[in-house]
Amino acid sequence: MSPEKAIILDFAETDAMKSILPNTSILSSHGANWEGIHVEYHCQPPNESPEHYLQQHSIGILFSSAIGGVGLNGKHYGSEPCQSGEMFIAAAGTDFQSHAVEEHEFMAIALEPTDFDNTVYESTNSNLIEIIPHWKISDLLIFGIAWALKTELASGGLNGTLYVDALKNALSLHILHRYCAQKTKMSDLEGGLGPHKLQIVINYINHYLHLDLHLTELANLVQMSPYYFGRLFKQSIGVTPHQ
Template sequence: MTAPAHPSFTQWYCEGDQASYVRMLKSPGGILNLLEVERPAGDMSRPAVSDIVLYQDLLGGSRVSGDLGGGRFNVISKKGDFALAAPNFATEAIMDESHRLRSLAFPMEQWQRMLDEASDGGSFDLPLAYGRMFDSPAIRSALRTLWTLCEEDGAPSRLLARAAGFEILAQLCQLGGRPLVTVRGGLAPWAERRSMEYMRERLSEDITLDELAAEARLSPFYFARMFKQSVGVPPRVYLTRLRMEKTCELLETTDLSVTEIALEVGYSSNQVLARVFMKHRHMSPTDYRRAVREPSRLIALQ
């Protein structure tokens, strides 16, 4: 491994002579960095950075050769395929066609503690995964969700960003032959009760997994898994349920605008609330309000 020459992958890409290739950059809560670039054929090698970086080839059909930290490779890429680059490694990559890439960078200061804990006290490393081209429906789905939320909302919540990032890292660990430790047993009753109360009390805020875990006196890694075993769904899903319940209550009992309700339940705009509400209630907030206040409309909408 090489000592990192730049603090982060994103900084190297956006502050140097690569900046003209950048088409999109999002950084939800500093937890993850999402980058999309469009480049001509040629050398896309870079110096060592401290981040783990996952690449997705959006076009495919290019011959790619180099070393991303797991030994030399020479392959033809396929549309949608992924490749993982090791942290603290000066990567080499040559592509013989113009290409469009999405990158997901994990800043290690945000993830190191959780990854070491998930590795059961061992040092986190995935030598079997670095540099190979692979497909993963689970990673593709999680990354697509993150990208969609970034395009529509500017940035997903920090809780969702952490959850999506960990889901992707768990899949990478599985592919790299280092599956994460299994957590057995749920939360203590007091911890389950307190974490639910905390979500209700701060429904309008962008709370984090770390804050929830601290309320239960657990690490984020163990809290997330124990919460799911106790409640049946991950914290981010439970939080969305609470927000939908509160939204329905406010639509039924107040004359607050949809924009005001969105802010009250933790969404940045009425458009974001409408999108989530439609997904879970199969109608818009406005139609829901009309339906509950005029029952004949509810029959027509069903």
């Protein structure tokens, strides 16, 4: 996707997916005082979403059978039958697109990267972990947690935020142990951004300085994770992208 057409999907916003899908969510955690996790439950007609960048680590879980496919960082998976319970997992910063040829119900779960990283560090004493994209997988534990979150939303928060925190932590740890891999060490990337990549980012910032730019948006210009991009950008010029 060209930078001027970039859509940032931020699940912290109200009705986040309204920017890419026809219908608003049936259930949403927005305003529920949940921390580090966002949940939306949808029923959508046949559609094709525009390409967009995921601001959070994201899981999409089908709750009905459907025919459809996705695109993950430019790799496209064509239309095929998908069953209830099948899902995708993608890290924050992923370039994502989806399409469906029939009505379908699904849940979107988004984990804030900072919150997830804290869980990772507490469990491994390392931040050098990254989520590996997966498509059309079945995972009974994730589906069970998703069902519990859906039930909690439908009840209006009957069990409270501590219950949601426990589900979030269980989900984060499961993703860590089953769907993550070791990142390249920063020592292997010394020297900051290369001159060409640095110039691409600086030109983009100067051109869109009047907009509310996102770290994920800038990182995707040079095909890097937000974590490494922020570190290498500061290493290159001495200040953070925000500064």
